[in-house]
Amino acid sequence: MSFDDLINSAEVSRVVPSQSHVFCGVAQCDITPPIGIQSNPWGKSQSARSTGVHLPLVANAMVLKSSANDEHEQFLVALDIGWIGCYECDVIKFRTRVVNELGIEIDDLLVNLSQTHKGPPFCIHEATREGAEYVPAFIENVISSVINICKEARTTLEEVNITWAYGKCDLASVRDLPLGETDFVGYNPNLFADDTLTIGRVTNLEGKPCATLVNYGCHPTTMGWESDLISPDFVGKAREIVEGKTSAPFFFLQGACGNLGPREQYVGDPSVADRNGEILGYATLATLAKMFPPASEYRLTELVRSGADLAKWTLAPANPSTTVKRERRTIRMKHKELLTEEKMRANWHDVEPRIVNTRVQKQLGIRFNYVDGDYVNHPVWLWQIGDAIMIAHCGEAYFEMQVQLRRRHPDRVIMFMDMTNGPGYVYIPTRPAYERNAYQSWQTLLAPGSFEEMLTFLDEALHSFSVEKGR
Amino acid sequence: MSSPQVIPYEGQALIGISRREITPPIGIYGRMWGASSHDISEGTHKPLYVTALSLQSSPADMPALLVSVDAASIGDLSGLEAHWIRKEVMSALNIDDSHLMLACSHTHASPWSAHSRSKMPGGDLIEGYLQNLLSAIIDAGREAILERALAIVTCKSGSCSLATNRDFPDPYDPNRFLTGFNPAVPADETLMVGRIVTVQDGKVIGTIVNYACHPTSLGWDNKLISPDYVGAMRERIENEFEGAPCLFLQGASGDLAPAYQYAPDVSVADSHGDQLGFAALSVLASMNPSGQKLAFDRAVESGAPLAYWIPKTYAVPTDVAITADKVNLPAKAWPSEAKLDREIEKATDSFAKERLFRKRSIAKLMSGKSEIELTIYGWRLGKILLVGVQCEVYSVWQMTVREMFPDHAVVAITCVDYEAIGYVVPDALHELNLYTAWQPPFGKGGMDALFEGSVRQLKKTFNQA
Numbered sequence: 058m059s060f061d062d063l064i065n066s067a068e069v070s071r072v073v074p075s076q077s078h079v080f081c082g083v084a085q086c087d088i089t090p091p092i093g094i095q096s097n098p099w100g101k102s103q104s105a106r107s108t109g110v111h112l113p114l115v116a117n118a119m120v121l122k123s124s125a126n127d128e129h130e131q132f133l134v135a136l137d138i139g140w141i142g143c144y145e146c147d148v149i150k151f152r153t154r155v156v157n158e159l160g161i162e163i164d165d166l167l168v169n170l171s172q173t174h175k176g177p178p179f180c181i182h183e184a185t186r187e188g189a190e191y192v193p194a195f196i197e198n199v200i201s202s203v204i205n206i207c208k209e210a211r212t213t214l215e216e217v218n219i220t221w222a223y224g225k226c227d228l229a230s231v232r233d234l235p236l237g238e239t240d241f242v243g244y245n246p247n248l249f250a251d252d253t254l255t256i257g258r259v260t261n262l263e264g265k266p267c268a269t270l271v272n273y274g275c276h277p278t279t280m281g282w283e284s285d286l287i288s289p290d291f292v293g294k295a296r297e298i299v300e301g302k303t304s305a306p307f308f309f310l311q312g313a314c315g316n317l318g319p320r321e322q323y324v325g326d327p328s329v330a331d332r333n334g335e336i337l338g339y340a341t342l343a344t345l346a347k348m349f350p351p352a353s354e355y356r357l358t359e360l361v362r363s364g365a366d367l368a369k370w371t372l373a374p375a376n377p378s379t380t381v382k383r384e385r386r387t388i389r390m391k392h393k394e395l396l397t398e399e400k401m402r403a404n405w406h407d408v409e410p411r412i413v414n415t416r417v418q419k420q421l422g423i424r425f426n427y428v429d430g431d432y433v434n435h436p437v438w439l440w441q442i443g444d445a446i447m448i449a450h451c452g453e454a455y456f457e458m459q460v461q462l463r464r465r466h467p468d469r470v471i472m473f474m475d476m477t478n479g480p481g482y483v484y485i486p487t488r489p490a491y492e493r494n495a496y497q498s499w500q501t502l503l504a505p506g507s508f509e510e511m512l513t514f515l516d517e518a519l520h521s522f523s524v525e526k527g528r
Numbered sequence: 529m530s531s532p533q534v535i536p537y538e539g540q541a542l543i544g545i546s547r548r549e550i551t552p553p554i555g556i557y558g559r560m561w562g563a564s565s566h567d568i569s570e571g572t573h574k575p576l577y578v579t580a581l582s583l584q585s586s587p588a589d590m591p592a593l594l595v596s597v598d599a600a601s602i603g604d605l606s607g608l609e610a611h612w613i614r615k616e617v618m619s620a621l622n623i624d625d626s627h628l629m630l631a632c633s634h635t636h637a638s639p640w641s642a643h644s645r646s647k648m649p650g651g652d653l654i655e656g657y658l659q660n661l662l663s664a665i666i667d668a669g670r671e672a673i674l675e676r677a678l679a680i681v682t683c684k685s686g687s688c689s690l691a692t693n694r695d696f697p698d699p700y701d702p703n704r705f706l707t708g709f710n711p712a713v714p715a716d717e718t719l720m721v722g723r724i725v726t727v728q729d730g731k732v733i734g735t736i737v738n739y740a741c742h743p744t745s746l747g748w749d750n751k752l753i754s755p756d757y758v759g760a761m762r763e764r765i766e767n768e769f770e771g772a773p774c775l776f777l778q779g780a781s782g783d784l785a786p787a788y789q790y791a792p793d794v795s796v797a798d799s800h801g802d803q804l805g806f807a808a809l810s811v812l813a814s815m816n817p818s819g820q821k822l823a824f825d826r827a828v829e830s831g832a833p834l835a836y837w838i839p840k841t842y843a844v845p846t847d848v849a850i851t852a853d854k855v856n857l858p859a860k861a862w863p864s865e866a867k868l869d870r871e872i873e874k875a876t877d878s879f880a881k882e883r884l885f886r887k888r889s890i891a892k893l894m895s896g897k898s899e900i901e902l903t904i905y906g907w908r909l910g911k912i913l914l915v916g917v918q919c920e921v922y923s924v925w926q927m928t929v930r931e932m933f934p935d936h937a938v939v940a941i942t943c944v945d946y947e948a949i950g951y952v953v954p955d956a957l958h959e960l961n962l963y964t965a966w967q968p969p970f971g972k973g974g975m976d977a978l979f980e981g982s983v984r985q986l987k988k989t990f991n992q993a
Contacts, residue, residue, distance in 0.1 A: 070699055072711045072787070100831035225687050225717075227814050234532070234824075234835045241827055243835020246534045282830065320534075320822060323836055335813030339806045346803035347689055355787065357699070360706060362879040363563035363748060364886060365963030368696045368708025369790055408829065415831055496832040 070357035072370075073526055074349055075221040075470040076377035077443020080122040081259055083268045084209035085306040086202050088137065089113040090195040090287060095188035096177045098139060099282035100412040105186035108285040111327040112293030114138070114176055116199065117308045118206040119259075119268060120214060121442060123381040130161055131383055131440065132207050133447075134168045135308040137289040138179050138199065140482065141170070144425045146180040147479040151200055158204045164385045167438060167449050168203070169310045170476040173277045175288035182422065217267055218351035218377060219259050221445045221470035223463075224344030226254040228291065228336040229275035229456075232318035233495050240495040244320045251317070251456040253463065254337075255472050256344045257445065259305070260351045266305035271295070271341050272472040274312030274456050275319060279333045283325030291319065294334025299341050307341075311476045315453040315484050315497055352377055378443035378525035388435040388514045391504040392428060396420070416500075423502060427480040433502060435481045435511070439518060444526045445470040448515060449477035453497070454485040458512055465516055468524050485511060533823040533840075536682055536816055537937035539910025540844040542591075543679040543724055544582040544672035545734035547773045548664035550598065551575045552639050552657045552753060557650035560600055560636045561748035562882030568650035569639065570751040573794045574759035576638060578661070579775045580668035581724075581734065582676055583909060585848040591673045592627040592850045592907060593617075594914070595665055596775045598755045599638045601948040602630060603658070604889045607643035610945040613662050620666045621673065626852035629905050629916045630665070632943040634778045635743040637754035637797075642948075644889060678727040680818045680844055683736070683912050683937035686811035687717040690757070690803045691741035691784040695962060705962040709787040716740060716784065716923040718930070719804070720939055721811040722912070724772075725818035732769045737761065737808050738939045740779025740923055745797035747790030754794060757786070760801025765808055777941045780926040782951045782964055819844050845910030849989035852906065855981035856899040857952065858971035865891045890949065890969050900969060904978070905944065906985030912937045913989065915982050916944040920951045922964075925979055932983050952978050 089110055090096070096107040114137035121131045141147040148163075156163045170179075177195050178184055184192035231248040234241045257270035277290030289296070296307040319333045349355060352375050359369035396404070398417055405413045427433050440447040446469055448462070459473035484497035491498040491505040498505075551572055558569035576598035584591040603609020610630060618628055639657060646654050693713035698704040722736030743756030755762075758776045765774045786800050816822055820839035828834040868888040875881045893900070905916035913936045915929060926940035950968030954975050957965045 072709075098831075101828060101834075224689070226810065227686055232835075236532075236824075236827070236835065239827070239833060241835035242832045243824070244822070244837050246532060246822075321816075321837060321839065323828070323834060324838075332813050336810050339810035339813060343688065343803050343806035343810060346799050346806060349788070355709075357696075357708070360698070360700070361563050361748070361790070362877070363561050364879070364882050365562075365707040365967070366698070366704065367563070367790060368698075368706035369747075370709050370788065372788070412829070412831065500832070 072355040073375060074354065075444035075526055076352060076375060077219040077445060078352065078377040078379050079217060079219065079381055079442060080125055080214055081217040081267060082120045082210040082212065082214035083306055084206035084213060085115060085117045086206050087113050088116045088199050088202050090177050091191055093188050094177045094191035094195060095184060095186050096175060096287050097282060097285060098174055098178065100415055102282035106188040106285065107287045111286040111288035111330065114287065114289050115296065116202050116206055117306045118203065118210045119308065120207065120210040121381050123379050130165060131381060132159065132161065132166045134166065134203055134207065135310055136168065136170050137173055137176060137292060138170045139173055139176050140476065141179045141479060142419060142482040143180040143182055143422045144480050146182065152478065154200060155204055155207065159207055164383060164438065167477050169449065169474050171277055171289060171292050171309050172311055172476050173288065173290045173292065175280045175284065175286060175290055215261050217259050217261050219257050219443060220348045220351055221257050222344055222348055223470065224254040224256060224340055225252045226273060226337055226340035227252055228319055228333055229317040230320045231316055232276065233316050233490065235493060240493045242496050251460050253459065254340055254344060255470060256341060258345055258348055264351060266303040268306045268308055269299055269303055269341065269345065270308045270310060272310040272312050272474065273337060274314040274317050274459065276314050276317060278322045279319050279324060279330040280327060281323030281325065284327065286327060288327060288330060290330050291333035291337055294331040295338035295341065298335065298338030302342055310472060310474050313454040313456045313459040313473050313475055315455040315486060317456050380441050380443055380525060383438060383440045385436060385438050386518060388437060388511050389432045390435055390507040390510050391431060392433050392502045393504050395424065423482045428502065436478065438478060439522065441522050445472060446519060446522055447472045447474060449474040451477060451479040451481040452483050452485045455487045455490065455508060457487055458485065458508065461512055462515055462519065466519050468526060531824050533821050535821045535842065537684065537911045538680055538682045538819065538844050539912050540678065540680045540727065540846045541848050541909055542584050542587065542676040543681065544674065544676035545580065545724065545773050546668045546671035546675065547577050547579045548668045549575050550578055550661050550664045553653055555650050556639045556653040556657060557645050557648045558639050558753065559648065560640055562879035563748040566751055567648055569753045573752040573754035576753065576755055578664045578668050579773045580665065580672040581775055582669065582672040583848060585846065590623055590627055593621065593623060593669045594629050594631065595669060596777060597630055597632050598635055598758065599632045599641065600634050600636055601632055601946040602641065604642040604644055604948045605893045606889045608947060609642060609658060610947045613665065614945060616662055617665050617669060621669050626905065627850055629941065629944045631777050631916065631941050632946040633743060633755060633758050633776050634943045635754065635756040635758060637746045637750055637752065637756055679724050679733060680727060681722055681724050681909055681912060682815050682818055683720060683722045683939065684811055684815050685937065686719045686721060686807060688719040688739060688804050688807035689717050690786055690800055691715045691717065691781065692787045693783055694742065694785040695783055703961055705960060707963050716927050719807055719811060720937060721808050723812055723815055730818065732772050734772050735765050735769060735774045735812065736777065737774060738777040738779055738941065739804060740781040740784050740926060742781050742785035744785050744789045745791060745800045746794065747792065749792035752794060754797060756797045757800035757804060760798040761805040764802060764805025768809060777939060778943050779940050780921040780923045780942050782920045782922040782953060784923055847910060849908040849992040851985060851988045851992055852903050853985060854901050855904050855977060856901055857974045857977045859894060859897050859900050859969050860971045862891055862894040862969055894969055904981045904985045906989050908989035912939065913986050914939040914941065915986055916941040917978060917982065918945050919949050921978065922953050924954055925975065928979055929982050933986060
């Protein structure tokens, strides 16, 4: 056997990145609301009225198809919005309207919210504080903007390559901090956080960047109650840095963030959010820089005798997967005892009444069309885009969920997306978080053990998606 | 219960930083690769520099000088050019042996600046180049010392996946390893980053990047002088800090190199530089403001019970310790210069000749010795440790040294005063047909001696200060 024959047949002499070859269109618009709007959702804030803008809020849309003739379209939307938390405002008034306008099914649309804590409410029922008068027009503007950019994305449809890669980013820290008898929500320096950063680089056939998909788990809570500014939090600066280099829209897709937040947070100074954004932005650029050119793989091609005997690897054309498909599944998980309003208020009798009102409203709103007898029906969307799988749901999972799934499925890149498509606006904490009575465990509807059930369910579900890498 | 806090890896001292360009003239002997079909450089990709950092506790103390040099080596073991340059620099700046580290970046696209190559094509430019290198180091060192200011160095580690394992089992010959990307073995991705900020005006006057990865993006077909990936990395970082110089310090990269390497195209080096530069910028952004720890301040009842942390000033340590000692590493049996001369005479292939030249250069040092003496530098500034060794080393060395000092940032520097002696590898590799095992003169036990010497040297810095 010749050297050439041998290296062509040897699995070890070939490195194939995770890739996709699909049709894609992208559009972006500004959704910054007017100054004065209610945009300080913190329980601790004295006034919710905004007095300025730190950086603009942005909406991004992407349409995906497996081929130019494919009639089936899937839309991915990323919004600099906090949360919805209400079936009526999310499913009925927003997503149903968008899919009707686009002529697609509701499961063909994923809307990921960044969860900035410095934007207006996107649920009309939360428009209760100073500056609430601007909220209805803001919501209407966002919905019509999403419809418009989805339609615009269709007009920019072209053949693209997507290269997927994991990188690392040190922004997120574990935010469950036991101090005495209480578990506080804040930086815990004794625990390691998941620093996985998942990137999708979308380029057209000329190699020009079309979009950067950035999936990372971290609460955008740098800016706290002392700031009156409208802000996308760290996402804003990260976007500036990445788009400054790529000239293509930056899609921030919030990952499993239930127990992750920045080390330095809850501050009034937007420069801290900018520093946090630099951590993410530069980590994204580092990950982009490590990628091989689009639709290429790496092959051992030559043995060169030099000072040493050298193995020369060279780039070769690859044959990326063209698969685009989606599934929606429902995970049945047990919920805790559902407290009445009176019981909740009694439990929080020593907390400020306004804060209690916020907590009670959240608890009641998340049950609609979700609780079903002793169980909840937790929807989850699984999208395969070539060698990558997007797992999307509306909860806020503890980061261990994405870590475990990635560990169990190393042959594909997993984009794990919290804060996407309700219902299911709940934390999904691990069992130990319940034992410590962490905030996330008393906020959630789910019974202990739900995290573990969901993990098993998703692990098994992933096996039904084909692995096509390196065909 | 004490309130939680996180103290950064910092130290405060009088620090200066300065740079001089050392780009050689076009046409200089530049053959770094046995596989090359050319001998001389035909142009310049990006400039080469020396960047000097001076460090002292007070004006009365002798300054220590750490100089990053864009070179594969400073001469070789035949000419002992690094020995000569060190002597001249110490004399000109009035510093002693322990206070000077010449840290080569190890770029393989720099001239082979050894007198032993002066008869090669373009070799006539070597002497002038070495004189320029000497002047540049003295000038940069003197200026760094003169312009010193009270400054805080903050170090933090991050990660960068540019480096990959480069010991690849030959698929054609199972008894041999090739030097090239091995995707099956994970690499040490540790990236140690430093930021130097003046106390008086809070200005960033320099940055430090300590990372282990062979600067071999560019290979035998490249005809340009280049700092390899270090060039673009520096530009990325310096652009964000008003041009404040970035000091690159090569880590323990004996087994580490980029996956995509040996390329003729400088854009490959630049994209590697982007990768390292952006990773370093991400680490720099994650540092607290200089001289501040992150401290738990108070609990806040909001929608959730919140733990509120803020940066707070604290007493930054100011102790500086500068040490260096010799350590003996076991030597292998080595052929004599005369024997190797005869073999060179007979060799016809360029790669075979190049290997023999390198072997002969080592032979001069080896005659009749059972041990090889190397210097290990151990410096400390507050909670930052710097360890420097005069060889190339496998990454397990820096990983283990860092494990030994978990409460400090360890800046691990190899290729210091480098005269191309070669690699220190773990004992388990010694018998293998592996370049990094058969090339160097170090025998079994070398890694243990180097590791133990390094730890001993760093421990001394706690006694001296």
